[in-house]
Structure formats: structure tokens, C-alpha cells
Amino acid sequence: EDQVTQSPEALRLQEGESSSLNCSYTVSGLRGLFWYRQDPGKGPEFLFTLYSAGEEKEKERLKATLTKKESFLHITAPKPEDSATYLCAAGRNRDDKIIFGKGTRLHILP
């Protein structure tokens, strides 16, 4: 069964303390690995799409990378406004579904 698993479930960091969030996936026929940010009471907001192993994308303090089994979201020198839930999702080519992980709740302490 295809799965997307995120770790850790929750992470507390001090402002400026860099870290990485993990997304492991077992999806046959991967058609895009997506990262989203979700703030409380709001819908997920798109961050990145990765298509092939070795690909990397950056946006401000965030950098997403992809291997054949995992994706990482690296957060460099985070600020309190980076606090949110980060969601990973995989697109599947055989039926056009998008499968989500359960997310990582990130809290950056000032």
C-alpha cells in the first residue's frame, strides 16, 4: 500500500537553530513530491514540488531535497514566523490521487 510518512510529529526549535523535517514515501509511479505549509485555521499553502531524485528547491529559509525514498525540508536559521505544520504529499500517476502525510508541527521559540 502506498504511504507517506513524516517525522518527527512535532519539533520545537530555538530561533536560529537549523533542522530538517523528513518525509519517507513508498509510492509506485511517483508523479511529484509536494511540500505545503499549514497555519492554524487555514488551508495548506503550497511551497515546493520535486519531481526526480537529486532535485533541490529553495525559498527563503527553506530548502527541499528529494531522494528515491525520502524528501527533506531543511530549515536554516528559523524565525518564529516559520512556526506552522508542514505537510508532505505524493502524486500518483496511475490514478491522479495526491496522498498526504500526517504532517510535522514546527514551533520556533523566540
Next chain:
Amino acid sequence: NAGVTQTPKFRVLKTGQSMTLLCAQDMNHEYMYWYRQDPGMGLRLIHYSVGEGTTAKGEVPDGYNVSRLKKQNFLLGLESAAPSQTSVYFCASRTGQNTEAFFGQGTRLTVV
């Protein structure tokens, strides 16, 4: 540019009542999705559509029906609401395969 708009934003239903959630997108997207989000469960796919007039089941379709009569609208229906359907419902749309999905702001539904 409104993007993806969900109506209503909040609703309280009694067990056994019916209702329809509306999702409207103005981006001319082909694909549309309905998810539910529950604490500790993440986003789970209910139904989706890859074009006007088409629908398909997701992971948790029981108790829900959908229709895509117009390309810009995707309706989610609950025929006889149950407390287990208390959740936050999100609609999303995307251009097609390989592309990212854009989400609405959600509908918080409580069934008492």
C-alpha cells in the same frame, strides 16, 4: 483572483440531516479534490474529479457523494450526517498531473 472558495465556512448539523458543501475555483483547473482533516489523521482523500462530469472515490468515500456538473464547481454531499463526519473539509484544485494543488480555506462541520 479568488482561487479556491469553499462555502460555507462553518456549519452545525444534527444527526441525520443532509447538506452540500460547495467548492468553486476560478483558475480553469481540470482536477478537483475533497479532503477531510482530523486531529492525528492528516488529510484524507474523500472523492476527486479529473474533469467536468467525472468523479472517483478516494480513501474514505463512505457517507459522501460528489458531483462535477460544471468545470469550476465540485460539490460534496452528506445525505445523512453522522457524528463521525465532524471534521474540517478542504477542497483543492490543480491544472493536471505533475502540478501542485491549491487549497481553499476549509469548512468546519460539526454533527451533533
